[in-house]
Amino acid sequence: MLFKNYELKPFLQEALKELHFTTATPIQEEIIPLLLAKKNVIGQSQTGTGKSHSFLVPLVNQVDPNKDYLQLVVTVPSRELAEQLVSVCQQLISKSEQPILLEKCIGGTDKKRQVQKLAAQQPHIVIGTPGRIFDLMKENVLFVQQVSMMVIDEADMTFDLGFLATVDDIASRMPKHLQMSVFSATIPEKIKPFLKKYMGNPVMVQIESEQLLSTTIDNQLLVTKGKNPDEALLELMTMGHPYLMLIFANTKQKVDELTKLIRSRGLKVAAIHGDIPARERRRIMKQIQNMEYQYVVATDLAARGIDIEGVSHVINVEIPTELEFFIHRVGRTGRNGLSGTAITFYTPDQEENIQILEKKGIEFKTVELKKGELVESYDRRRREKRKGTNKQEYDARVGGMVKKAKKKIKPGYKKKLNFEIKRQNQKKRRAANTKGGGKRK
Structure with a gap:
């Protein structure tokens, strides 16, 4: 209207x-x-x-x-x-x-x-x-x-x-x-x-947002398994010269730790969280708007409480405890038709949270850091897919043998079929026992 x-x-x-x-x-x-x-x-x-x-x-x-x-x-x-x-x-x-x-x-x-x-x-x-x-x-x-x-x-x-x-x-x-x-x-x-x-x-x-994240955001999951996340962050900070990078952590303590780490490497960084006095926060915000900082480390106060213009990169070193904040964080970049990059640190034990976000309609591209570059990584669900394929292979094999057995064939074939069915059933039982926490005594 x-x-x-x-x-x-x-x-x-x-x-x-x-x-x-x-x-x-x-x-x-x-x-x-x-x-x-x-x-x-x-x-x-x-x-x-x-x-x-x-x-x-x-x-x-x-x-x-x-x-x-x-x-x-x-x-x-x-x-x-x-x-x-x-x-x-x-x-x-x-x-x-x-x-x-x-x-x-x-x-x-x-x-x-x-x-x-x-x-x-x-x-x-x-x-x-x-x-x-x-x-x-x-x-x-x-x-x-x-x-x-x-x-x-x-x-x-x-x-x-x-x-x-x-x-x-x-x-x-x-x-x-x-x-x-x-x-x-x-x-x-x-x-x-x-x-x-x-x-x-x-x-x-x-009001349900038609598009949870702007289409101008390149939303990536960075696999950090087996890597030092601090070193990964420092590497990302110096790649591609970000215009303004907003780095999110879940706690004030983590923000302070990361700020100290970044400063120890000679980089100028601002920290924003609830324990910083209001007057100091206002001064920092003014400096950020005046482009005196290229890097800002913050708690979710900045995701909902502060509007910072010109954010080119958002880095989630931790997935937010409240998943709703993910949208607020990533939504700081890719505004007004400009392109933006969002990178979320990820290990396989966080798969459940990522799947919840995907069910909301958020799409991710899985990437890894290799030789100073972000490259597309493996399919996170490859194991699930492999399990499904194996099951289909087993079922197809047994099904084919049953079909063949219905025809007039040698008597020994039926014995072979029964042995195969028995073997497949044993495999399924073993798989179920392993999933359930071990073999039955």
């Missing part, structure tokens, strides 16, 4: 036109009419679907700048996500004739100054992290008693990071008739009681 066909205030239409937004994405097409109709909504979609505008456009449309109290609160689990949403919201309200006051509430900023500012005047919109928002409420400088709209963005990440109880504390102080919207890549079972408490019977909107 075209944005001009929605009943939006003129300043929003003007802002969208300036952003060259003409046609709504699938999630925007579903969500915008529901939020304009003041429905409670749960939106489930992957990153990069236009989710931020799907809720900010219709909810900003409902904000009344003539009222001098807080009307819309948006919570996000990380400071970086808050920065991004604030930027989107600033673009949308920039054309309003009457100023719409927006306040960013995140840790790592001057709290004393923010307390003084809020004591003097309440904003119309607040976007921030649950901890800082609730902190300002406890200081009695941020008043949510008249809030009519609340958004919980990245709800699964909010839960994973332990912020759901704080979000509950915030929402419990808002009016009973609150329009709540929740957005998440997944809806974990443990957040459902919270959703039921505040949302009643919300409208569920689930």
Whole structure:
């Protein structure tokens, strides 16, 4: 649907036109009419679907700048996500004739100054992290008693990071008739009681991405069995001169270990994870955007919480514990029609996880490092295929003998057939016993 066909205030239409937004994405097409109709909504979609505008456009449309109290609160689990949403919201309200006051509430900023500012005047919109928002409420400088709209963005990440109880504390102080919207890549079972408490019977909107990964991404599995993964990583880093390489690990400790290793080889590298202070993270992000770093090592905070432009390579030194994050990680490259390369370190004991990803529709090319080059490797399922072929060979052999036995032939042939059938049955029993953990006693 075209944005001009929605009943939006003129300043929003003007802002969208300036952003060259003409046609709504699938999630925007579903969500915008529901939020304009003041429905409670749960939106489930992957990153990069236009989710931020799907809720900010219709909810900003409902904000009344003539009222001098807080009307819309948006919570996000990380400071970086808050920065991004604030930027989107600033673009949308920039054309309003009457100023719409927006306040960013995140840790790592001057709290004393923010307390003084809020004591003097309440904003119309607040976007921030649950901890800082609730902190300002406890200081009695941020008043949510008249809030009519609340958004919980990245709800699964909010839960994973332990912020759901704080979000509950915030929402419990808002009016009973609150329009709540929740957005998440997944809806974990443990957040459902919270959703039921505040949302009643919300409208569920689930947008399945037609293409989980961009077709411009060369998605590879690097076989590291029998190799030192650290040395493999260092070799990849110096191959082909990557424009910007994002290296993912599962833990903060692993990120620190890899950063130390890379620096020991004389390479300049940035590290991003939750234990790095907010001010330091902002400084690093600015340096990355200014192309001061060619290599970045990060936890999944960067997969969901940080938007880094120009990523040419993504390296997963570990398959993420939550497989959903695989898509977020690899989706950092191959954007805006540009080509990208994603390489995931793999050993055969991880086959089950890879097969789960393949069932979701993700395709891999198996590769190995040989003489400083990535070359196509063996078929990972060759053993399974071989087993199937052998079984077919056995069955075909016995079947052929049975067919032959039906004809009038020498008596000795039937004896030979019975011996072959017996031999094949013994083989099958031995194979079953081996699979079951050994021979029976």
